[in-house]
Amino acid sequence: MAEEKVKLEAVDYSATMTAPTRIQTLEADVKIEAKYKNEPEFTVVSDTAMAKGAVKSEAGQWEKVPEGKELEERRVTITPKNIAWYKSRTSVKSIKAGPGDYMGEPGEKFPLEGKEKRTLNVRKAALQDSIDAKKNKFAASAKEA
């Protein structure tokens, strides 16, 4: 399994962006970090300024994993930079390795916009989950106080 993962990662990351995205006017710094097995900290593997529509790569390929290392977690941080107050809306996505977890495949886009098709039912389920989560968080913070 580990071998297969390494094989999947053994492709060059392409920063060429062509596909339009939902934040077409945004320019951002995109930092990609990886956490390798038996290493406590994340390692920055790519920190690139990207132009419009830059949140998805053309090929969606990830960086090569160094030989002898196994990827545990990948973190993608998008920091908008061309419009001042967008900077406070930095987006961070973390993808963990593990049985059944998504780690990216050659040719696949970054899952930054979500992989699931957003039907009304999907949104409705997300809404209900979030209402419950917000109520629970509020109840928990009230107990602490």
Next chain:
Amino acid sequence: MARTGLKSSKVLKEFAIKKRTQLWQYLNTSVDFFLRSVGLRSTKEILPGATSSAAANLELVENETFVLGGVAYKKYVFHSWMVLSGANVYVQDMGLINVSQGFMLITDQSTNIVADDTAGVGGFTNGAIANSGTLLEDSGLSTTIPATVAYVNQDNTLTGQDDNYMYLIVGQTGGVPSVDCEAYVKIEFVVEQAANVEFIQF
């Protein structure tokens, strides 16, 4: 010549009335169209969602745009009216605003919270929504109590950065059985000029 049964003067008079009515209707429609198109007249229909969303309305504010840093923005106004009753914590959904491009930036938030205080100072309190500064009716007793938390929540972390779930969050955790209020939410927000905005209610 066929006879109409009407005298010629009467025919002329009716013709004049009809023309005058048509002219009046034409002018009235034109003026109405003009006033609506420049944003000076509007009729907002505030409708609830099919299952859970509070009654709400979203409209583009015509003829009002902003340009900042070379980026053009257009403005929308969002209204939602509701009665919250029978619980001490509310996370009331007001629908979802999908913005196809860029972010939904709220530039104004002027929600009014009304609470029954007829057994207290008398009448009803009207105040801005301001967390613990918000007055709510205490347990149906017609007296008021400050909220623990009360604010408008915009959450775009659920199904995509472009899906802005709108909530009104009101709560009181001081041990009272319930709090009640009416809420009149008004929010103005801007989006990039080229963005498509879709309002989805649940």
